[in-house]
Amino acid sequence: MQKKIKSALISVFYKDGLEPLLQTLASQGVTIYSTGGTQKFIEEQGISVSRVEDLTSYPSIFGGRVKTLHPKVFGGILHRRNLESDREEAENYEIPEIDLVIVDLYPFEETVKSGASEDEIIEKIDIGGIALIRAAAKNYNDVVIISDRKEYPLLNQILREQNGSTNLETRRKFATKAFNTSSHYDTAIFNHLNQIATQGDDLNLVFKESIKEGRALRYGENPHQRGYFYGDLEALFEQLNGKALSYNNLVDIDAAVALIDDFEESKKETPAFAILKHTNACGMATAKTVKEAYKKAFAADTLSAFGGVLITNGEVDETAAQEMHDLFFEVLIAPSFSEKALEILMKKKNRILLKRKDVDFPHVHYKTLLNGVISQDADKKQETKKDLKTVTKQEPTEAQIEALLFANKLVKHTKSNTIILANEGQLLASGVGQTSRVDALKQAITKAKVFGFDLKGAVMASDAFFPFPDCVEIAAQEGISAVIQPGGSIKDQDSIDMCDKNNMAMVLTGTRHFKH
Numbered sequence: 335m336q337k338k339i340k341s342a343l344i345s346v347f348y349k350d351g352l353e354p355l356l357q358t359l360a361s362q363g364v365t366i367y368s369t370g371g372t373q374k375f376i377e378e379q380g381i382s383v384s385r386v387e388d389l390t391s392y393p394s395i396f397g398g399r400v401k402t403l404h405p406k407v408f409g410g411i412l413h414r415r416n417l418e419s420d421r422e423e424a425e426n427y428e429i430p431e432i433d434l435v436i437v438d439l440y441p442f443e444e445t446v447k448s449g450a451s452e453d454e455i456i457e458k459i460d461i462g463g464i465a466l467i468r469a470a471a472k473n474y475n476d477v478v479i480i481s482d483r484k485e486y487p488l489l490n491q492i493l494r495e496q497n498g499s500t501n502l503e504t505r506r507k508f509a510t511k512a513f514n515t516s517s518h519y520d521t522a523i524f525n526h527l528n529q530i531a532t533q534g535d536d537l538n539l540v541f542k543e544s545i546k547e548g549r550a551l552r553y554g555e556n557p558h559q560r561g562y563f564y565g566d567l568e569a570l571f572e573q574l575n576g577k578a579l580s581y582n583n584l585v586d587i588d589a590a591v592a593l594i595d596d597f598e599e600s601k602k603e604t605p606a607f608a609i610l611k612h613t614n615a616c617g618m619a620t621a622k623t624v625k626e627a628y629k630k631a632f633a634a635d636t637l638s639a640f641g642g643v644l645i646t647n648g649e650v651d652e653t654a655a656q657e658m659h660d661l662f663f664e665v666l667i668a669p670s671f672s673e674k675a676l677e678i679l680m681k682k683k684n685r686i687l688l689k690r691k692d693v694d695f696p697h698v699h700y701k702t703l704l705n706g707v708i709s710q711d712a713d714k715k716q717e718t719k720k721d722l723k724t725v726t727k728q729e730p731t732e733a734q735i736e737a738l739l740f741a742n743k744l745v746k747h748t749k750s751n752t753i754i755l756a757n758e759g760q761l762l763a764s765g766v767g768q769t770s771r772v773d774a775l776k777q778a779i780t781k782a783k784v785f786g787f788d789l790k791g792a793v794m795a796s797d798a799f800f801p802f803p804d805c806v807e808i809a810a811q812e813g814i815s816a817v818i819q820p821g822g823s824i825k826d827q828d829s830i831d832m833c834d835k836n837n838m839a840m841v842l843t844g845t846r847h848f849k850h
Contacts, residue, residue: 336499337476341365342434343386343411343466345402347441349375351483355436355490356381362498367432369401370394389430402462411435411469415476435470436480439463439515443522459523467512474509475502481515518544541707543700551581570693571667574676576686583643583665583686589613590645590667591695593747596716597647604759605648607631609639609663614748616642618761620740624668625654630760632661635785639663650675715845717742722818722841725830730816730839733758734793738818738841741795746847753778753805754795755787755814762787771796775805779812791815797847799823803832810836820846 342364346352349372359366360381368376369386376383387393390404402408410432413420424431440460450458470479478500480489485508492500521544528540545564554561561581573579579587590610597606600620607627609617616638619630624646632639644658645667655675658666665686666679679687700709719735730738741756748754749767753774756762763782765774775794782789790813799822800806806817806829817833821842833840 335475335502336496337433337478337501337505338499339364339433339478339493341367341410341430341432342436343367343402343407343432344376344436345369345372345386345463345466346436346438346483348438348483351486352436353379355486355493358490358493359434362493364434364498365430367407370398399461402466405429407432408465408469411466411477412473414473432477434478434480435466437463437466437470438481438483439467439519442519442526446522446526455526460519464516464519467516471509471512471516474505478505479508479512481508481512485511514546518546541709551584552578554581570691571688572691574671574687574689575680575683576665577684579665579686586610586613586643587645587665587667587688589747590643590665591690593618593744594645594647594667596743596746601647605646607644607646607648609635609642609644611638611642614764614766615744615761616764618744620759623654624648624650625657628654628658632658633785634761634763635781643667650679652678655679713746713847715746715847717843717845721843721845723821723844724839724841725821725826726833726838726840728833728837728839730841734816734839735841737793738795738816741793742818742843742847745795745797746849748797748849750797750848750850752797752849755779755782755789755792756795757792762789762792771798771800771805772808775808779808789813793818795819797849799826799846800829801825803828805829806832806836806838806840810838814838816840818843820844822846 342359344366345368356376356379366376366381366383367386367389368383373383373385386402386407390406392404394401405427406429409424409427409429413424413429415421415431440458440463442458445455445458467479467481470477480486492504521542524542547566548562548564551561551563553559563584590608593608593615594606597620600606604620604622605624605627606620607624608615609631616635617631619627621627621630627646640662642663643665644663647669649670649672650668651672652674655678659678665688667688667690669690671687671689679685697712698709699712700707717739719739722735724730737756737758740759741754744754744756744761745752748764751768751771751774753765753771754761755778763778765777768774768777779789792814793816794809794814796819799820801823802825809817816839818841821844830840
């Protein structure tokens with residue numbers, strides 16, 4: 335059902351991109367109603383505009399809090415053109431038809447992110463705008479609603495092609511987008527207020543999340559599964575090269591970023607480099623240069639590195655790029671790339687190169703399961719030297735402490751049950767996602783030997799306590815010199831005694847880092 339637009343209400347916070355649409359409306363003889371700054375902007379374009387205040391006979395009051403909240407405005411939007419009683423009431427109360435509503439909302443989320451005061455934030459809770467959007471969207475049978483400036487070009491094209499008219503399908507699509515806008519806005523307000531609500535309040539048990547935009551991925555984990563990403567990747571990365579990111583790429587990238595960020599404090603003197611496969615690090619190292627860190631990381635597992643996701647917290651320069659260029663990998667992430675490095679790395683057109691931007695990540699993680707969602711605080715805990723409690727007769731050396739802390743960071747980001755074997759600044763091998771800690775250790779030892787590492791003097795990290803002394807005994811037989819673990823088993827002393835028997839050092843952190 336085609337509907338000709340004869341009148342429009344326009345009241346927007348952002349004016350950019352509006353001018354071409356205004357010119358089209360004016361050329362098609364549309365009567366325009368507006369308020370405040372938008373009215374002034376329209377007049378500056380040389381376009382005739384009627385003030386909402388003249389329509390309602392009320393000025394903008396309460397510091398602009400009340401401008402459009404009036405029956406002549408909402409009646410003009412909501413009355414049903416095909417219902418005789420509605421038409422009669424509109425005529426009786428001199429309510430005009432309003433066929434198009436163009437409204438955006440006060441920038442609430444942007445104001446919160448800016449660190450503004452609570453009073454400023456509250457004033458950015460839009461009342462009239464949200465009501466106009468919902469009213470126009472509800473009456474999409476007769477009214478077009480535009481709630482996002484990104485839709486200006488599309489509406490402009492439609493009005494030009496269809497001589498100022500729209501069909502029902504178009505109006506319904508715009509209405510659907512409008513309810514997406516309004517529901518997202520209300521969710522943002524609730525979540526902000528809920529964050530500052532009293533802890534323990536029932537509202538803290540409410541789950542509300544909203545992301546307005548998403549993208550379809552080529553597929554999910556496997557080709558027979560559909561996949562989508564909801565979020566703003568452009569805010570996180572600048573993609574410099576390569577094909578579109580896949581579902582599995584994104585899962586690995588998330589794990590890679592979380593891991594490398596735990597090495598942030600040392601990046602100036604000793605940049606870190608990690609190679610991940612299926613969210614686990616198969617190579618990880620720190621060194622004085624990105625090139626050397628890459629070489630040490632690659633040495634840990636030259637087989638698994640094939641097709642991996644690479645990440646560093648230092649600039650990828652020409653020498654580093656030359657070193658890694660021959661390796662087939664899916665993704666490389668870095669805070670910066672030199673021009674020479676890009677010339678080398680971009681020779682493979684499908685290789686994904688991501689330049690990181692400085693963005694804070696959420697402090698709450700969510701996961702869907704069963705018929706609901708679970709959430710938890712992100713694991714931001716990073717153990718330092720002061721968190722370590724030596725429980726053995728043998729004290730760890732300074733070099734061992736550095737190696738233990740390095741290994742402990744890796745344990746935190748590796749699937750449980752896990753064991754990490756390392757030297758200072760280099761992953762030697764890991765046992766990943768095993769159903770027993772002994773199996774995890776045996777897997778790590780086997781991998782270390784396959785890739786030519788001598789474990790004498792290396793350190794061992796465990797993501798949870800040792801229920802029995804068997805892991806320590808096996809490690810001692812391989813020459814492991816020091817162990818880091820959270821402790822907490824009723825049989826901790828058995829593992830401590832095994833360390834003492836073999837002249838090994840053991841430190842407890844008191845913090846478990848399971849990753850299921």
